[in-house]
Amino acid sequence: MMRSAKWNRTVVIVTTLLMLAVVNWAIWQKERHLAEGEIVYLELAPVDPRSLMQGDYMALNFALGDQIQTMLHQAESDNDLLKASNGVVVVRLDEQRIAHFQRLDDGTSLADHERQLRYRLRNGQVRFATDAFFFQEGHAERYEPARYGQFRVNTQGEPLLVAMYDDELNQLGETTK
Known part of the structure; x- marks a missing residue:
């Protein structure tokens, strides 16, 4: 009985x-991604910005x-493409690092100004990293002028949302004066 208790404690x-170790490894990877990832801006498309049920956030x-x-x-004739839940898009970065659609990734070599971005299809919608940007309750007006999301993109094309920016690429939120 004593041996079993020691074994259970060891396990x-x-x-x-x-x-x-696994959790800390994942945190370290995300921190590295945020620190070393390449900056890319994605233009926002209109969407309902609030949910009263979950506090303040921008969809x-x-x-x-x-x-x-x-x-x-x-590409409806290509059933494999439509059934995919994840994919890669090739974008062109302009001088301000704003991403512009070039093509769906077809394996063609990338030009110097092109990058790959991974996306996910969820419930029929294309998602990059997240579908919401949460902010402190009562700060909605600070994010109303949002026009771009700033992402850090790693070498595998995985984007992480960092902050929201206005049409002149000024960061919105806590650092805005």
């Missing part, structure tokens, strides 16, 4: 340490996602 300790939809949707619907 619990090892499992806990393993879980902590996000991106113009690039709408362009991808259009291309996917035009």
Whole structure:
């Protein structure tokens, strides 16, 4: 009986340490992604900005996602493309690092000004990293002029949303004076 209790305690300790290691590894990867990822701006598309049930947040939809949707619907004869839940889009970055749709990734080599961005199809909608930007309750007016989402994109094309920006690429929110 005593041996079983020691074994159980050892299993619990090892499992806990393993879980902590996995969680810390994931945090380290996200922090590295935010620190080293390439800055890319995606233009927002109109969407309802509030939900009273979950506090204040801005529901996000991106113009690039709408362009991808259009291309996917035009490719209706390609059933594999339509059934995909994830994909890659090739964008061109202008001098301000704003992403512009080029094509769905077809394996063609990228030009110097082109980048790949991973997207996900969820409930028939194209999503980049998230579909909402949460902010402190009562601060909605600070984000009303939002026109761009700033992302950090890693070498695999995975975007992480960092902040919201206005039409002149001024950051909105806490740092805005």
